[in-house]
Amino acid sequence: MKAREAAQMAPRFRILSPKRNKLLQTGWEGFFPYYAGFPEVFARELLQSAELPNGAVILDPWNGSGTTTYAASGLGLSSIGIDLNPVMIIVARARLLPPTEADHLRPLAATILSHAYSTPPILDPNEALLGWFKPSTAAFIRGIEQNIRRSLVGNMTKSPDGIHLDKISGTAATLYVALFAACRKLVAPFRSSNPTWLRVPKETDARVAATKAKVAQYFAANVRDMSGALAATLDADLRIANPPRAGECEISLSDTASMKLRKGSVDFVLTSPPYCTRIDYTAATRIELAVLGPLLTISARALGKQMIGSTQVPSTLIEVDESWGKTCARFLRALRKHPSKASGGYYYRTHLDYFHKMSRSIERMSHALKPGGHAVLVIQDSYYKDIHNDLPEIISEIGVTHGLSLKQRKNFHLRSMSDINPGRRSYERPSGATEAVLCFVK
Template identity: 75%
Template sequence: MTKRLRIISPKRNRRLQTGWEGFFPYYAGYPELFARELLKSARLPHSAVVLDPWNGSGTTTYTATSLGLNSIGIDLNPVMIVVARARLLPPSEADHLRPLAATILSHAHSAPLPLQPDDALLGWFDPATAAFVRGIEQNIRRSLVGSMTKSPDGVHLDRISGTAATLYVALFAACRRLVAPFRSSNPTWLRAPKPYDTRIAASKAAIARDFGNNVRGMSAALAEKHEADQSQKRLPHPGDCKVSLSDTVTMDLAPGSVDFVLTSPPYCTRIDYTAATRIELAVLAPLLKTAERALGRQMIGSTQVPKGEIDVDEGWGETCLGFLAALRAHPSKASGGYYFRTHLDYFDKMNRSMQRLAVGLKAGGRAVLVVQDSYYKDIHNDLPTIITEIGAGHGLTLAQSKSFHLRSMSDVNPGRKTYVRPSGATESVLCFTK
């Protein structure tokens, strides 16, 4: 009989995001403590492979690696690939970060490079500020992005070194503080600057100081974490980890190659996940193959109308079909057009992703998905049940589940009061077996 998994609340707790973890405040479905308790209770052998197909900032891969398990993290957003790679930096590298940052800043000051007129940073910063930020980025790239990352067919950010990724994260954090005036009502999201907006201006000294302070803080936190692990004798041989820039709809998983899946797929709340990383995408722009808008269109939950026709698939399950029918018939503006089509896009991509996930999972393997429900106007979008029914269509059986009531960002939407519906949201931890 399969042992039941230990499930604690998947709600993120900012009070736990301190030290090394405090430098990775990116969107995630659950905290490290949730992943750690769940993976430990699974009692996987050290040869096991743990997969997170929506890896985000790398909570699953970081936790699995620290427990001595092998892991695979997949994400479509290049920024999240860099963040996840930085999170895996070995503590032995802590002493290298500060002198590297000092050299990079010295070069940025002494040998400024010309700024291209179409540089993505000019959308946010005035020319002098953009030029210095780009100078820091260019020197990180020149010093630490080598032949393993760059190849004749382009830059492979999923091969970037942990050291380079960490310095990029330090630069990301400095830029996020600079663009604070563009934060939206959701504190993690950034609105894109309008043509009439005043661009951000900052001195070279202020930018260099912020970047340097970030690196010093990360170095100190990593060293402190190493000491804590030693004192608690928590030093298993770290597992192997592969972080891959890929789309879950087309991800190439060998059949039966994965023992355990732990993930949180994008919620069906019409959130553009690229909007959370707009400034980071601007920093990375010279390394990217895909523009922000095209990247956003590929995302599950894209706010852009899909290209081409998508047919409703009965394999999505009775609950999904009922929700789509109610949405299409809703009298509010654009329900039967724009909103219906974007939801079709979401369920089509989710179904195809679940199919590939199921193929990769071994017989007898387990998959844990953290999923949140939502409302379209006054129509309940019971995503946990929909995902359960989609999973059943691909050979996954729900063996265990636990739900938690949480506050929801949708409650702050002024339009919410127009419709009668419960406050908050239900986040469900769904545990499947194959």
């Protein structure tokens, strides 16, 4: 059967709301509440309705906290998750920890805390944790991290050619996530109304001074609760007759604009690319990046510049590409002419950077997709001042440029993060945002 004929016979997908619901983030899922992305039930229902063949490979090129790879694994499907943020690699790896490992977590955490108490490290003057914590608190946190690293990060992760976070064990990743959560709780005074933003303290701000006992209490409680939640998933699996064997999963640290995947190696793509709303995804994980400092070879600022949707102006001049489509061209012309400050300079150039990286990424994604394969993307529109950035339509046109055809679309109206910005009241525009689920076929 020809690929085009097979595509015409493909089932219509079962599409639930892609917006994360805090009420659904319970148990094991409740430990991965990172901003953006879609809920596990959305991914699971959609993948089940796709009627994928045995041996099918699922790709999420913006894997984030690993919802797609987690859902695919639970359905016995093979998957590939790619992300540029090292923090998200750790989180996605932790999420895949087999339930049979639940009983090992608490004894490991107790040993790690014991070593952290007995052998406190000498802090480097450039220690990133000092940006939020007093020296004694920062030193104890670094001691916990150091002992996780020494105990659980082996030669597969630490090799002569650098650190391979995509090879870190699920157990090590889970303990790192427990430490992330402890640090996030401690730096609560530096959160803002925007859930993606953790404020960097000014020189005059008081840094957090928490006792060793308090830090240890938070870390141990997180490990205890994660162990219990993971054990509960094992109990649930035992009540199911012939549960599917977990699918193989590869988590990779890579830039989607240059990712190297074999042509036609992927059956199905399920993903949510970064929105064009000037969200700094590295700023959202500042404290986690500080915790991971000794394992990183790149600064948070340099990492932020590589991200799609970077708030930093690109160092090279990018020209508008007609392959981005007519909708994108109209939006960019309107943005460049807008009378507000820096519209024709800073904001215009950062949007060019966004569309340049997005087009290259979709081209690489399409290259990896098999003929007749499907790609489902969750895309949210936005506004620049009073100019509608119809990102779902722009992505649809970019997809066509790179060999994809839009077969199904479902819209959901949601509250937008921009609604909490007082500046939006200066411009006439609707409240909320449209989050579109776009279903393409190759």
